Amino acid sequence: xxxxxxxxxxxxxxxxxxxxxxxxxxxxxxxxxxxxxxxxxxxxxxxxxxxxxxxxxxxxxxxxxxxxxxxxxxxxxxxxxxxxxxxxxxxxxxxxxxxxxxxxxxxxxxxxxxxxxxxxxxxxxxxxxxxxxxxxxxxxxxxxxxxxxxxxxxxxxxxxxxxxxxxxxxxxxxxxxxxxxxxxxxxxxxxxxxxxxxxxxxxxxxxxxxxxxxxxxxxxxxxxxxxxxxxxxxxxxxxxxxxxxxxxxxxxxxxxxxxxxxxxx
Numbered sequence: 001x002x003x004x005x006x007x008x009x010x011x012x013x014x015x016x017x018x019x020x021x022x023x024x025x026x027x028x029x030x031x032x033x034x035x036x037x038x039x040x041x042x043x044x045x046x047x048x049x050x051x052x053x054x055x056x057x058x059x060x061x062x063x064x065x066x067x068x069x070x071x072x073x074x075x076x077x078x079x080x081x082x083x084x085x086x087x088x089x090x091x092x093x094x095x096x097x098x099x100x101x102x103x104x105x106x107x108x109x110x111x112x113x114x115x116x117x118x119x120x121x122x123x124x125x126x127x128x129x130x131x132x133x134x135x136x137x138x139x140x141x142x143x144x145x146x147x148x149x150x151x152x153x154x155x156x157x158x159x160x161x162x163x164x165x166x167x168x169x170x171x172x173x174x175x176x177x178x179x180x181x182x183x184x185x186x187x188x189x190x191x192x193x194x195x196x197x198x199x200x201x202x203x204x205x206x207x208x209x210x211x212x213x214x215x216x217x218x219x220x221x222x223x224x225x226x227x228x229x230x231x232x233x234x235x236x237x238x239x240x241x242x243x244x245x246x247x248x249x250x251x252x253x254x255x256x257x258x259x260x261x262x263x264x265x
Contacts, residue, residue: 017099024106031110033152035138036119038131043119045206052198057159061098061166066091068170068187072177090232094169097227101165104219105158114155117206123151157208160199160216161223167195168224176235 008016023029036043069087077086120128125140142148171188178184199217202208208216228234 013096014099017096017103021099021103021106024103024110027110027149029110031152032113033139034112034114035136036115036125036128036140038128038133038135038137040134042209043115043117045117045121047118047121048205050207051201051205052159052163054159057162057198061162062095065094065166065170065173069173072174076178090173090235093231094227097169097223097231098162098165100226101161101220101223102158104223105156105161105216108156108215108219109153109158112155113152114209114212115152116150116154117209119151119154122147154208155212155215156219157199157202157212157216159202160195160208160213161220163195163198164217164220165224165227167191167193168220169227172228173235 011019066087069091070084073084073087116122119125122144123140123142124144125137125142127137127140131137142151144151168191170191174184174188174191199213202213203210
């Protein structure tokens with residue numbers, strides 16, 4: 001136990017978050033499993049793939065915010081931020097918020113174990129062949145090995161949660177760091193609309209139920225608040241930053257002088 005505590009003390013928040021996410025993805029701990037009703041039409045949709053794949057979602061959620069923040073800081077705050085230092089700092093905090101979001105979503109998926117709308121098509125449980133009418137089956141076994149770890153990951157929607165996180169983050173960032181013009185408003189609408197389109201596509205693709213999508217969006221809200229207000233300091237220059245975004249008053253300078261002299265003596 002002491003070795004575990006020592007190891008944990010030498011890790012940072014990134015190590016801990018990624019480690020816990022790895023444990024969840026590998027299903028080191030047993031997860032939950034909700035049953036199903038025989039011939040349930042909500043679980044009888046065919047699998048038609050994803051309109052927006054995980055790879056595309058992650059790529060846009062990671063790289064688009066970085067590009068946008070670098071452009072904005074260079075265009076609107078070039079004299080105040082040295083080589084877009086603030087953009088990089090905020091991007092790191094954004095990524096950590098994204099990791100927290102993903103960790104919460106994946107953990108809930110494991111704990112709940114909710115069947116997807118294409119459950120019967122991709123899981124093909126043995127029990128579905130013998131159940132009668134609307135009989136409830138509490139435990140089942142998938143016959144398609146490729147979908148064993150995915151057919152029961154419906155709640156909540158990870159696509160929705162990450163898309164809302166990225167879209168609203170960028171829209172609010174533009175609100176805080178740019179002058180409100182028609183072009184800025186257009187980009188804000190685009191970012192939020194993209195999140196909405198991604199969320200709706202999860203239902204039209206029959207990859208999630210509507211309540212999964214709603215839950216994913218609701219999860220993103222507190223994580224966004226934590227990311228923006230706590231991690232990114234509401235997009236204001238932090239007190240530890242060396243950039244002159246936050247003006248220093250004369251009183252502050254006067255107070256600091258005797259403190260420096262006291263240290264020197």
